[in-house]
Amino acid sequence: MSEQHDTTPPRQPAAAHTASRKAALAGGALLAALVAGGVAFWQTRPATPPPKPVALKLETVKVETADIEQVVNATGNVVAQNYVDVGAKVAGQIADVDVAIGETVKAGKLLVTISPAVQNGRIENNRAQLARLKAELAGQNAQLDFAQLQFQRQTQLKAENATREESYESSRMNMYAAAARVDATNAQIQQTEAGIRDDEAIQKQNRIEAPVGGTIVTMNARPGQMVGASQEALMRIADLSRMTVQVPVAEEDVTRLQKGMTAYFTTPGYPGKRWSGKLRQIMLLPTDDSGRHGKKAFYTVLFDVANPSRELMSGMTADVYFVLARVEHALTIPLSLVTKPGLDGTQGVKVVAEGGKLEARRIKIGIRDGERAQVLSGLKAGEQVLLPANPPAPAAPAQ
Known part of the structure; x- marks a missing residue:
């Protein structure tokens, strides 16, 4: 026969049971007191005022009169608008520079002197030779005049059969020879004069003068510098x-x-x-x-x-x-208010009317600069235009 076990919990003592009931009653009383206090506070609390309406602040700009211009x-x-580059015309060595950068010169002013490639002695020799040739020419012209007279006399005598044929021919040859000597001397004189003119021209080119008046703005010349006839500009006059x-x-x-x-x-x-x-x-x-x-x-x-x-x-x-x-005294608004126009060439804005009400307007924009745009129609000076909450990108300037 199997063994049986008793599973019934042990019976608590009477004193412990009484204490448990008292604690439960106390907790219930405390809860009831709290509930009653909360109800009383809620019924007697001060009334909460309703929230005040928040006024919406509008940002506006004033239509102003101003001068406006559209630019590129x-x-x-x-x-410098007008200038001349001055260079050397002959080869040589710069002997002296008579001007400096920033100096104002007149036309004909001496700028640079170049050591002459043609010596002054050669010009003097040519002039002396020219004087000698002219003296010889004077004597030869006298001889030619005498020879012509002799020939005329012999011609008359021949017509009268009063002279010999040899005398006549001799006078004629003497006249021709005298004339040839005169022509040769004249040719030598012309050649010498041409040489003198060339030498003088070369010598003059050794003195570089200002072709125009102005200010020396660049300078590439210095004493002792060698230059050639094809030398780049020595200076610029502007x-x-x-x-x-x-x-x-x-x-x-x-x-x-x-x-x-x-x-x-x-x-x-x-x-x-x-x-x-x-x-x-x-x-x-x-x-x-x-x-x-x-x-x-x-x-x-x-x-x-x-x-x-x-x-x-x-x-x-x-x-x-x-x-x-450019327009003077034009009605203008900030460029941030300009948007892409409609098909009629106008755009919309909101204007603050009397009493603070907003009024929709159609305006036409004219020229604009980097900050403001001209208003051709739709607004008056002094009116307040509402700024958009999110300003659009400014429209491209009219072409």
Whole structure:
């Protein structure tokens, strides 16, 4: 017969059971007190005020009156408009240089002296020989006159059969011989005079004089230097009273330029000062190394400016503005408000009307610069235009 085990839990003592019941009753009472306190607090709490509406701040800009111009901007250089390169015409050695860079000279001013390749003694000898030949010519002319008289006399005597034939022929030959000596001496005189003129011309070329008036801007001559007749320029004389601005302009902009339009520029050397002129010429061929192998083409544009005070110097940098259009006292708005126009050429904006209400308008835009655009219609001076929350990219300038 198998053994049986009793699984009934042991009976707790009476004192422990009583303590457990008291703890449960205490916890329930505490919970009830907390609930009652919460209900009372909720019923007696102060009323929470409703949230105030947040006012939406509108950002606007004022329609203003201003002068506005549309330009093409490029960077170029100032160069001399008129200049002459002066070189040597004869070979020799520079003996003296009579001018310096920056000096202003007049036409005919002595610039450089070259040691003469033709010695002065040779010219003097030729002149002495010329004097001797002229003296001989005078004697030969006298002999010729005498020979002619003798021949005339013999001719008369022959007609009267009063002379011999030999005497007649002898006088005739003497006359011819005297005339030949005169012709030979005249030829020698002409040859000597030509030699003297050549020597004097060569000697004159040893003195290099200024062909025009102006300022010496470059100098490649120094005393003791050997030069040849085909020597490169020894110096450059430029007229600095009028300068030319050379500007390389990109191909997409040069088509907007035209001869006679206004252009002005500034230069770092004179901050705040402006020079202006008229576009003179647009070169038809691109500048070197542009427009090849897929590179953008640039074309040289020229315009002239007066420089009476000689402030501008050749080589200065010029920040150039070609004026495409200019309007004075135009209605303008910031360029950030300009968007792509519709088919009718207008675009929309919102204007703050009376009472703070927004009113939709259609406006037409004219010329523009880098910051503002002209308003042709749709707005009045002083009106407030709403700025968009996310400004669109400015529309491209009208061509």
